[in-house]
Amino acid sequence: MGDAQLAVRARGLTKCFGDVVALDGVGLDLASGRIHGLAGPNGAGKTTLLGLLLGLAVADGGELEVLGRPVGRALAGPRQVAGFVDGPGLYPSLTARKNLAALAALHGRDPRAGRIDEVLAEVGLTDVADDRVRGFSLGMRQRLGLAVALLTEPRLLVLDEPSNGLDPAGKQHVHGALRRLAEDGVTVVLSSHRMDDLEALCSDVTILAAGRVRFSGPLEKLAADSPEVDYRLLTSDPQAALTVAAEVAGVRIVTGAAARRGAGALVVRASAPTVEQLVGTLVHAGVGVREVAPVVPPLEAAFLALTDQQQEGER
């Protein structure tokens, strides 16, 4: 992919807070017009990275290009970049519409123009447009925060945990809006701890741990590169299934805390091809296989494996 198509390009990006290294030589290429997921355990450096993209902080070292131009050392973000970190910033004494109108005026737009109604409709807040934000739930605030970001018609949208507190309908609105933006060529970078959200929305994902990039690329590649995953097998004869599984090369029987997540079923750790082979062997041995499913979704499993958290979770 040529650099011209990159919305974000980072090389050796470093950021420290005192003795704490938040970002440690991060290299990243985020393609334009796609939805990128940013995942990582707490303290991995996600918010710091998003803050650098938004111009809220300056890196201590490395190179960062946003929308094709290098980011300077001055605090403040480039034009056409919008979003929020640590929740949207809203003023509780103003209504949703007035929050947007004040922001529109700040950006030199006509606060009475129809764009405010458009973005309110886009995030599903038309009905509460004239209510004060003071009474909004977390999910409504998140949606209004997205509306604020949309108001500026950004080319790069940076969102920190945009699905926090959203009910299913709200999530549908937000996901729909983000997909439409990507279709229109807007690059979306969002962080989330919800692997199902990332899986449902993102075409690419970057996994950070301890300030370093552990993986960055398309979701399919992550799945293909994934190491072994835990599978739950519900069979007609668990004892026989256990005996058969123990003899298949590449299959490990999971015991302990991880096995308990199988809710009484047999739990094995293996790669996807090996599990397919195990199912064939079981059928051949006359053991009926009623269900085969990953104990945790593949992206979550990859996340846990890449961030060295799988072992900790099993303890």
Place this chain on the structure above:
Amino acid sequence: MSTATALAGSTGAATEVTPVPVGRVYRFEVVKLVSQWRIRLLVLACWVIPGLFVAAVAQQGTLPADTLFGRWMHATGWAGPLVLLGFSGSWALPLLTSVVAGDVFAGEDRLGTWRHLLVAVRSPRRLFAGKALAGGTVLVLLVAGLLASSTVGGLAAVGNRPLVGVDGHLLAPSDAAQGVLLAWACALAPTLALAAIGLLGSVLLGRSPMGLLVPALAAVAMQVAQMLPLPVPLRLALPGYAFVSWNGLFAEPARLDQLLIAVAVSLAWAVVATAAACLLFVRRDFTNGSEDGVQRRALAFGVAPLAGLLALSVAAVAVAEPSTGSGITQAKVEREVSTAFGHLYRLQTEQLHRSAVTEEQLQVSATCDRGDGHVDPQGAGNDWRCVVTWHLPGVTAPGTAVYQLDVAPDGRLMADGDGPKEVNGYFLVQTPSGDAPNPLWQFDGEIGLLAAAPD
């Protein structure tokens, strides 16, 4: 190329950053401020309550004589706004600056909106400027309300009549109006200094309630300092003196020297504190929620610049006024008392329809001492005693009257008549139209602290 130089060297061709103009940030901040019920309530209170207060007090039998111009509230509508100014300098203005300036930055910390604002504005400097200007605008609006409301209340309740100045001379209503306006304008300078200190505290302490209290605490400290027997250069170099120095506008000739020094000092404090707050703000790391080192920053950006400014101001005033004394001397007290007595005697003469006399004819003089002559006659104290002597045309024997004086460290004095009864020993005089307050019974005065003030 090292990573660090890569970023540093990229400044020239950096991503296009077009910050929002300060004017738009200012309007945005004003909208936010006036949408707060707290601010709306304050605006309403400042534009309504002073008028009602002044009108009510002016109608009462007992006037706030312990406040400068308080004893003249029944006589002219122009005394009300000055009484309110005296009161506001002590309490209202510091509290208003606390609520407005002290919360301008802390409010964003409380709401967690800094990052959002910075992304929208794209310039911490412009953000700071917009917020500071918006806070200042609201403060000016509140101060204007206090002035307008108290003036309307005073004029409506008492009327547009001449005002008795701090040295007893009469100011025509138009001169009184001009003086009132100027006095409030001068009081804006220390108000802005307190507001700047509030901004500094707000930036420094974030969401901590201490940030909100900084202007009020600073004002209390300034008031306490003004009550202490400080040398003149130090007194004038404190921004709080400007809350007192406007009194000199109502003397004849007006004591502009100490007023200008006080206003200049206050404005210097406002500039330095605002600059320190701005520097602190633009250096803030908005991605680090757990910023530490508040004490170190408070020292480097808060205490050190203001302490430096104080030292510089003291040195500058000391060059102009090389005195280590209080500025209150026997000669100044005697001159102030005799001048005020002469002016007020003419007022009493007019009240009683006696034959008019001029001050030249009266030849008033005063002899003052402290502690019955046992105390060095200089400095503040309530043990001053003056014997005033005057002459009337065609009368051989001079008249004499005695006053007990309470002289405050900031130069304000209050003279309490001790007889004879028909001159200054009783609070009422019998006029052809009935009893009226006796202008010679008690009166206020203001001693110029600078050496240049006439002895």
